[in-house]
Amino acid sequence: MPNHLDNQLCFLLYATSKEIIRQYTMLLKPYDLTYTGYIAILALEDDEQITVKELGQRLFLDSGTLTPVLKKLEVTGYVRRERSKEDERQMKIYLTKAGIEVRQKLPEVSRQVMNKTNISEQQYMQLKIVLQDILQTDLPIKDEKPGK
Amino acid sequence: MPNHLDNQLCFLLYATSKEIIRQYTMLLKPYDLTYTGYIAILALEDDEQITVKELGQRLFLDSGTLTPVLKKLEVTGYVRRERSKEDERQMKIYLTKAGIEVRQKLPEVSRQVMNKTNISEQQYMQLKIVLQDILQTDLPIKDEKPGK
DNA sequence: GCCAATTAAATTGTGTACAATTTAATTTGG
DNA sequence: CCAAATTAAATTGTACACAATTTAATTGGC
Numbered sequence: 001m002p003n004h005l006d007n008q009l010c011f012l013l014y015a016t017s018k019e020i021i022r023q024y025t026m027l028l029k030p031y032d033l034t035y036t037g038y039i040a041i042l043a044l045e046d047d048e049q050i051t052v053k054e055l056g057q058r059l060f061l062d063s064g065t066l067t068p069v070l071k072k073l074e075v076t077g078y079v080r081r082e083r084s085k086e087d088e089r090q091m092k093i094y095l096t097k098a099g100i101e102v103r104q105k106l107p108e109v110s111r112q113v114m115n116k117t118n119i120s121e122q123q124y125m126q127l128k129i130v131l132q133d134i135l136q137t138d139l140p141i142k143d144e145k146p147g148k
Numbered sequence: 149m150p151n152h153l154d155n156q157l158c159f160l161l162y163a164t165s166k167e168i169i170r171q172y173t174m175l176l177k178p179y180d181l182t183y184t185g186y187i188a189i190l191a192l193e194d195d196e197q198i199t200v201k202e203l204g205q206r207l208f209l210d211s212g213t214l215t216p217v218l219k220k221l222e223v224t225g226y227v228r229r230e231r232s233k234e235d236e237r238q239m240k241i242y243l244t245k246a247g248i249e250v251r252q253k254l255p256e257v258s259r260q261v262m263n264k265t266n267i268s269e270q271q272y273m274q275l276k277i278v279l280q281d282i283l284q285t286d287l288p289i290k291d292e293k294p295g296k
Numbered sequence: 297g298c299c300a301a302t303t304a305a306a307t308t309g310t311g312t313a314c315a316a317t318t319t320a321a322t323t324t325g326g
Numbered sequence: 327c328c329a330a331a332t333t334a335a336a337t338t339g340t341a342c343a344c345a346a347t348t349t350a351a352t353t354g355g356c
Binding site for chain 1: 156157158159160161162163164165166167168169172183187190207208258261262265266267271272274275276278279280281282283285
Binding site for chain 2: 303304305306307313
C-alpha cells in the first residue's frame with residue numbers, strides 16, 4: 001500500500017476484519033448462516049432467553065440490524081422469537097435444538113479461518129488484549145446517558 | 149461480554165473497527181464525507197490519475213462499492229472521473245483542488261479519533277505490524293484453495 | 297482480419313449497519 | 327390516578343460490501 005493509508009490504524013482494522021469476515025462468510029454458507037447470524041448464535045447460551053436489546057449489547061448492534069437477522073434465523077430454524085409475557089415490548093430470543101446443534105459445529109469454522117493466518121499465539125493474545133481494551137474502556141458507547 | 153465471543157479475534161476486529169468507524173463518520177459529516185469517501189481521498193496522491201481497479205486494490209474494495217462512492221465524491225466536488233483516452237474501459241480518478249484541500253484537513257480528524265483511545269505508542273505499533281501481516285501476507289487471496 | 301477470450305466498470309441483488317422515526321407498552325410524577 | 331416521559335422493537339432511509347452478471351473495449355490466436 002504505497003500511500004497514506006499505511007499509517008491508518010483504523011483502515012487496517014477495517015480492511016483486516018472485512019477480509020476475515022469474507023472467509024467466514026464463504027465457510028458459513030453450507031450452514032445457511034451469514035456472519036451476523038453466526039455471531040448472534042454464538043452470543044446465545046444454550047438455555048437462556050434474552051431480549052433483542054441485550055443481544056444487541058453483546059454484539060454492538062441495534063434492533064435495526066438485528067430484527068431482520070433474527071427473523072431470518074427463525075425461518076432457518078436456529079432461533080425462536082417470542083414476546084415476553086411480563087413485558088410485551090420485549091422480544092425474547094432463544095436457540096432451538098437445531099440452533100444448539102449448529103453452534104457446536106461452528107468452532108471448526110473459526111479454526112479453519114484462523115489457520116489461514118500465520119499469526120503466533122503471542123501475537124493473538126496481544127491483539128485480543130489491545131482490542132478488548134479499546135472496545136470496552138475507550139470508545140464512548142452510543143446512546144449512553146451523559147453523567148450529571 | 150459474558151459469552152463465547154470473548155475468544156473470537158474476528159469479532160473483536162469487527163466490533164472495534166465498526167465502533168471506530170462510527171466515530172470517524174460523525175466527525176466527517178461537516179466535510180460531507182462518509183468513511184468510504186474518506187479512505188478513497190486518502191488513497192489518492194495529489195497529482196496522480198488512477199483507475200477504479202487500482203484504487204480498489206489499495207482499499208480492498210471492488211467497483212460495485214467504489215462506483216457509487218466515486219460518483220458522489222464527484223458531485224461533492226472532491227474528485228473528477230474521466231474515461232481514459234488510451235483505454236476506454238478504464239475510468240481515471242483524480243483529486244480536484246477542493247479534494248486536495250480537504251485532504252489536508254483530514255489528519256486532524258484521525259488525530260481526534262485516536263485521542264479517544266488510550267492506546268499506547270507501543271501497542272499502536274504492535275497492532276499495526278500484526279494487522280499488516282495478516283492483511284498482506286496471509287488472507288486476501290480470493291481464489292485460495294481451502295486450508296489443509 | 298476476425299472472433300473468441302479477457303478485461304474494466306457498471307449494474308443487479310442480497311444482506312448488513314446505523315441514525316432517526318414510529319408504534320406500542322410500561323413507568324413515573326404531580 | 328393518569329397524562330407525560332421513557333423504553334423496546336420495528337420500521338424507514340441512506341450508505342456501504344460483495345458476489346454475480348452485464349456491457350463495452352481491448353487483446354490474442356490462428
